[in-house]
Amino acid sequence: MLSRGTTAEPVRDSLLIQLVRHGNDxxxxxxxxxxxxxxKKLASKLVVPDPTVIYTSTAQRARESALLVAGHFGIAVxxxxxxAEVATTRDGTAVPPRCRLSPADCSDGDELWCDVIQRVHDFISYLVPTGASSVVAVTHSGVIDAFFEIVTGSDHVELESDYASVTTWRRSRLQVHGWQLVAHNRFGAGAT
Structure with missing residues (x-):
C-alpha cells in the first residue's frame, strides 16, 4: 500500500529503510x-522503531539534516x-543523470547513471545482511530514484521527492525478493 500517512511499524524478521531527502538548502x-x-518537523513525526543507525550522504545539507534527525533519537550519524548526490557539473551543460549512458554523455566530473546504480546497490547489499531492523538514510532525490529502480527492477524511474520527505521500504528477511514500498514523499515540504 502506498500512502503519505501510513506509519511504518516494525515487522519481525524484516529491515525497515527510511530514505529521507535533505531539507531545503x-x-x-x-x-x-x-x-x-x-x-525538525519531519524528525518529530518519524515513526522509526529504534533506528539502529542513521546514515548520511557526505553533502553538507544532508549532513546537517541527518544531525537534526539524529538529535531527535539521540544516536550518532x-x-x-x-x-551521496549524483556527481554533476554545475555549469548548466550537464546531461541529466539518467541519460548518461556512456562516457560520451558526460562532462568532466559527471557520474554515469550505471555507476550511481552500482553504488546504491552496494549500499543495499551491505545493509541487508547486517541484522539491522530499522535504518534511516539521509540522501538525495537521485539516490531515492536509484533505490526504487534497484529493488523493483525498473528502468528510468524519476520520482517526485519533496525536500524533507521520507520514502519507506520494508524487506522481509524470509524472502529472497521481498521489498515493499510502505510510503513515498511522506511529510515532504510540499505536502499539505
Missing part, C-alpha cells in the same frame, strides 16, 4: 532556515559515500 550547500524547520 542555500546556494552554498547548507540548510536554509526553512530546511532546518522542515527537517554515520557518513556513507554510497548514498
Amino acid at each position: 542555500l546556494p552554498n550547500g547548507s540548510l536554509s532556515h526553512r530546511g532546518k524547520k522542515n527537517i 554515520t557518513l556513507e559515500p554510497r548514498i
Whole structure:
C-alpha cells in the first residue's frame, strides 16, 4: 500500500529503510532556515522503531539534516559515500543523470547513471545482511530514484521527492525478493 500517512511499524524478521531527502538548502550547500524547520518537523513525526543507525550522504545539507534527525533519537550519524548526490557539473551543460549512458554523455566530473546504480546497490547489499531492523538514510532525490529502480527492477524511474520527505521500504528477511514500498514523499515540504 502506498500512502503519505501510513506509519511504518516494525515487522519481525524484516529491515525497515527510511530514505529521507535533505531539507531545503542555500546556494552554498547548507540548510536554509526553512530546511532546518522542515527537517525538525519531519524528525518529530518519524515513526522509526529504534533506528539502529542513521546514515548520511557526505553533502553538507544532508549532513546537517541527518544531525537534526539524529538529535531527535539521540544516536550518532554515520557518513556513507554510497548514498551521496549524483556527481554533476554545475555549469548548466550537464546531461541529466539518467541519460548518461556512456562516457560520451558526460562532462568532466559527471557520474554515469550505471555507476550511481552500482553504488546504491552496494549500499543495499551491505545493509541487508547486517541484522539491522530499522535504518534511516539521509540522501538525495537521485539516490531515492536509484533505490526504487534497484529493488523493483525498473528502468528510468524519476520520482517526485519533496525536500524533507521520507520514502519507506520494508524487506522481509524470509524472502529472497521481498521489498515493499510502505510510503513515498511522506511529510515532504510540499505536502499539505
